[in-house]
Amino acid sequence: MIAVRRRARARRRALAEIQRRVLDAEPAEDLLRLVVRQAREALGADAARVLMAAPAEGPVSGEALAVPAADGTLRTAGLTAVLDTPLTVRGRTVGVLEVAGSRRRRFTSGDRRALRRFAAPAALAAAQLRAREQLRRLADADTYTDADTGGLRPALDRLAAAAVAHTGAAECAVRLLEPVEPDSAPEAAEEAREAIASAAPVIRTLRDGGTGAAWPLRGQGRVAGVLHCRYPSGRRPDGLDLALLDAIAGHAARAVADERRRAAARDRGALDERRRLSRELHDSVCQALYGIALGARTARELLDRELLDRELRGGEGRGTDALPELAEPIDYVRQLADAAITETRVVLGRLRPETLEAGGLVAALAHHVAALRDRYGIAAEATLGPEPETTPEAKHALYRIAQESLHNVAKHSGARHVRLHLLSGPGTVTLTVADDGVGFDSQGSFPGHLGLLSMRERAREVGGTLSVDSRPGRGSRVRATVPAEP
Numbered sequence: 001m002i003a004v005r006r007r008a009r010a011r012r013r014a015l016a017e018i019q020r021r022v023l024d025a026e027p028a029e030d031l032l033r034l035v036v037r038q039a040r041e042a043l044g045a046d047a048a049r050v051l052m053a054a055p056a057e058g059p060v061s062g063e064a065l066a067v068p069a070a071d072g073t074l075r076t077a078g079l080t081a082v083l084d085t086p087l088t089v090r091g092r093t094v095g096v097l098e099v100a101g102s103r104r105r106r107f108t109s110g111d112r113r114a115l116r117r118f119a120a121p122a123a124l125a126a127a128q129l130r131a132r133e134q135l136r137r138l139a140d141a142d143t144y145t146d147a148d149t150g151g152l153r154p155a156l157d158r159l160a161a162a163a164v165a166h167t168g169a170a171e172c173a174v175r176l177l178e179p180v181e182p183d184s185a186p187e188a189a190e191e192a193r194e195a196i197a198s199a200a201p202v203i204r205t206l207r208d209g210g211t212g213a214a215w216p217l218r219g220q221g222r223v224a225g226v227l228h229c230r231y232p233s234g235r236r237p238d239g240l241d242l243a244l245l246d247a248i249a250g251h252a253a254r255a256v257a258d259e260r261r262r263a264a265a266r267d268r269g270a271l272d273e274r275r276r277l278s279r280e281l282h283d284s285v286c287q288a289l290y291g292i293a294l295g296a297r298t299a300r301e302l303l304d305r306e307l308l309d310r311e312l313r314g315g316e317g318r319g320t321d322a323l324p325e326l327a328e329p330i331d332y333v334r335q336l337a338d339a340a341i342t343e344t345r346v347v348l349g350r351l352r353p354e355t356l357e358a359g360g361l362v363a364a365l366a367h368h369v370a371a372l373r374d375r376y377g378i379a380a381e382a383t384l385g386p387e388p389e390t391t392p393e394a395k396h397a398l399y400r401i402a403q404e405s406l407h408n409v410a411k412h413s414g415a416r417h418v419r420l421h422l423l424s425g426p427g428t429v430t431l432t433v434a435d436d437g438v439g440f441d442s443q444g445s446f447p448g449h450l451g452l453l454s455m456r457e458r459a460r461e462v463g464g465t466l467s468v469d470s471r472p473g474r475g476s477r478v479r480a481t482v483p484a485e486p
Contacts, residue, residue: 014038018121028128031121035097039118043083043111045099050087050122052095052130083107085115087123089240095126124240131166131244152259156252160227163248167241169229170210174217174252176225189214192228199223201246209233213241215249219257227252264461289341296334303327360387361395362422365402369420376410382420388429394482397458398422398431401466404455405433405478413437413476427484434477439470455480 018035026034032050040048084098097119101107156174163172175192191204195214202214211231216223227249231237237245303326362384369382388395402420409418415437423430452468455478459466464482 014042015117018118028125028132032125032129035118035122035125039097039099039115039122042118043099043107043114045083045101046080047101048097048099050095050097050126052126053093081107083111083115085112085119087119087126089123089127092127094123094130097122127240128243131240132247152255155255159248159252159255163227163229163245167229167237167244168231168235169213169237169241170232172227172229174225174227176217176256177223189228192226195226195228196223201242203237206230211236213237213245215245217249217253217256219253220260224253224256224260260461263457267458267461289337293334293337293341296330296337300327300330300334303330361399362387364399365420365422368399368403368406372406372410372418378410378415379417380406380420381418382422384420384422385424388422388424388484390429390482390484391462394429394462394464397462397464398429398480398482400458401455401478401480402431402433409433409435409437409476413439415475424484428481429484431480432477434475436475439472439474439476441470441472 015038018031018038036048036050039045080100080102082098082100084096086093087095087097097115099107099111099115156176160172160174163169177196189212191202191212192214194204195202195216199216199218201216202212204212206212210233213229213231215227217225217227227245229237229245365384366382369380372378373380406418406420409415413435415435418433418435421430421432423432456466459480459482462482464480466478466480468476468478470476
């Protein structure tokens with residue numbers, strides 16, 4: 001009787017120690033090892049182990065086991081008596097806790113009840129290990145965006161699906177702040193908006209009795225989006241769900257950051273390639289066109305001189321009677337060469353805005369607005385002010401945004417007037433391009449049209465924002481704001 005009481009006290013002490021470790025957020029591997037050791041000692045068994053229902057990172061056992069259906073099974077194998085109990089979390093079996101002793105050691109119903117008490121913390125730790133392994137496999141299986149997966153959005157959708165599969169959530173979605181997607185910002189739930197604003201997880205009870213959980217995607221010192229999940233009525237995320245959602249949100253934030261780094265690298269590569277092309281065009285095509293134009297002018301001057309000499313000699317000359325007919329093709333060649341030189345200069349300006357590099361953003365924008373007036377006959381006004389105090393990268397982004405906006409005005413808007421403003425305010429530089437054209441639905445989706453997306457990405461890459469305000473028949477306004485240089 002004394003021995004029984006002693007074992008009961010030992011079990012209570014062991015369970016209390018395990019509970020303390022759980023509250024202290026002991027790592028899952030260490031907690032599982034503690035449970036195995038305490039269960040063996042508390043039941044007086046010769047051995048104990050946990051068998052995982054699926055391989056896990058840092059497993060206590062190296063094999064999977066067919067999990068028994070009964071809640072406690074007594075088996076004998078050779079000279080060994082074995083008692084095991086399933087480890088269950090939210091109705092899903094994640095492994096088995098097993099103790100074994102010599103055949104002379106007979107386990108009792110009290111031993112079964114005691115083992116079940118050790119099973120609860122063991123199940124939590126085993127589920128955490130399984131979830132971590134599933135997340136690792138998800139990441140290894142091309143979770144992050146690349147050319148084969150189709151981009152960032154499919155990767156985020158897979159992470160949202162993983163959140164549903166591994167938690168009790170009914171639905172999950174990853175929403176990004178930039179680029180704005182058709183299903184994101186306008187109808188985002190209150191908990192999602194609060195998580196973005198506070199940069200902290202938010203869990204809220206919904207009107208229908210369910211629960212909304214939102215995790216911000218934090219990276220590079222700012223929030224890029226939110227992982228938003230909804231739980232059905234009567235369900236709330238437990239401790240395991242919270243850990244999983246936090247881990248999945250971390251994976252999503254890293255995927256977004258990685259894609260943005262790749263986009264920035266692509267943009268730098270494109271800029272280098274534009275510079276290379278501009279040099280080659282200037283050194284080869286431009287020089288050849290200049291040569292053609294110069295040769296045509298020289299030929300026409302020689303022709304005019306010969307015709308004048310013939311006229312002075314009373315029609316007698318060294319040339320043939322077909323000589324006057326050469327004037328028209330020579331003029332045609334000269335006109336083509338001059339037009340090609342003009343177009344090439346425009347292309348060179350788009351590839352590499354030398355005015356921006358040499359004279360600054362204000363001079364480059366003034367030059368571009370003047371070119372718009374001369375080439376398309378649009379009444380264009382520019383209010384520019386002094387050169388803004390910001391980084392070269394931000395100036396380049398603003399120039400490209402203005403270039404794309406003015407190109408859209410010329411090609412698509414049918415506008416008669418366009419106004420460009422560059423304003424330096426406290427800590428920011430703002431570019432605005434407004435026109436009186438046909439306008440469009442700025443809230444719509446335009447698959448295959450990358451102009452707006454490109455402008456948003458350029459602003460975002462230098463820490464800025466871009467807004468587009470347009471309605472059919474009401475013209476358009478594009479506003480880009482970037483931070484001033486510290």
